[in-house]
Amino acid sequence: MTSCFYRMKIICIGRNYAKHIEELANEKPENPVVFLKPDSAILPKKMPFFIPPFSNDVHYEVEVLVKINKVGKHISPKFAHKYYDTIGLGIDFTARDVQAKCKEKGLPWEKAKAFDGSAIVGEFFPKEEFDLENLSFQLQKNEEVVQDGNTSNMLWKIDELISYVSQYFTLKKGDLIFTGTPAGVGKVEENDILTGVIESKQAFQIKVK
Numbered sequence: 001m002t003s004c005f006y007r008m009k010i011i012c013i014g015r016n017y018a019k020h021i022e023e024l025a026n027e028k029p030e031n032p033v034v035f036l037k038p039d040s041a042i043l044p045k046k047m048p049f050f051i052p053p054f055s056n057d058v059h060y061e062v063e064v065l066v067k068i069n070k071v072g073k074h075i076s077p078k079f080a081h082k083y084y085d086t087i088g089l090g091i092d093f094t095a096r097d098v099q100a101k102c103k104e105k106g107l108p109w110e111k112a113k114a115f116d117g118s119a120i121v122g123e124f125f126p127k128e129e130f131d132l133e134n135l136s137f138q139l140q141k142n143e144e145v146v147q148d149g150n151t152s153n154m155l156w157k158i159d160e161l162i163s164y165v166s167q168y169f170t171l172k173k174g175d176l177i178f179t180g181t182p183a184g185v186g187k188v189e190e191n192d193i194l195t196g197v198i199e200s201k202q203a204f205q206i207k208v209k
C-alpha cells in the first residue's frame with residue numbers, strides 16, 4: 001500500500017542549512033521553521049511532475065525524509081531514534097513566486113508549498129545503512145549535480161527535529177518529515193529529469209512536464 005491511501009501528514013522543515021538561508025537572503029531562525037503538506041501533495045509514483053499553471057518559478061528542493069514508525073508526542077531527542085527505521089529522499093517543490101507574495105504579506109505558504117504534486121517521495125532505506133550524522137545526498141538535473149548536501153550541515157539534526165515537531169503535532173505511523181534543503185535550489189523547466197541520490201543509491205527519478 002502506498003502512502004496515498006491512508007491518512008498521513010507531511011511535516012516540513014524550512015531553513016535548516018545555513019548556506020540555503022544565505023542564498024534566499026532569509027534570517028537564521030531561532031527555532032526550526034515548520035509547515036505542513038497534505039497527503040494530496042504526494043506525486044503518485046511514476047507520474048511526471050506538471051508545472052502548475054499558477055507559477056512561473058517552481059523550484060526543486062531536495063531533502064532527506066524520515067518516515068515515522070509509531071505514534072508519539074512530546075518525544076525527547078534522546079528517544080527520537082526509536083520513532084523511525086527508514087530514511088529516504090524527496091523534493092519539496094516550491095512555487096517561489098507565489099511564496100514571495102505570501103511572505104511579503106505575512107500570509108501562510110500553503111499555496112506555494114502544499115499544492116498537488118509538490119511532494120516527491122522516493123524510496124526508503126533502512127537507517128542502519130547510513131551514518132545519519134554524515135549522510136551525503138544529491139539532486140541531479142539532467143545528469144548534472146545541482147544540489148550536494150550533507151546532514152552534517154543541518155542546523156537541527158533529525159532527532160532534534162522529531163522532538164521539536166512532536167511538541168506541536170502528534171506523530172503517527174506513516175507520517176513523513178522533510179528535513180530541509182541544502183543550497184543550490186533552482187527553477188525547473190519542462191523536460192528536466194530530476195534524480196535524487198542518497199549516498200550511492202538512487203532514491204527517485206522524475207520527469208518535469
Ligand code: ZN
Pocket residue numbers: 012013014061063092178180181
Ligand atoms: Zn523545503
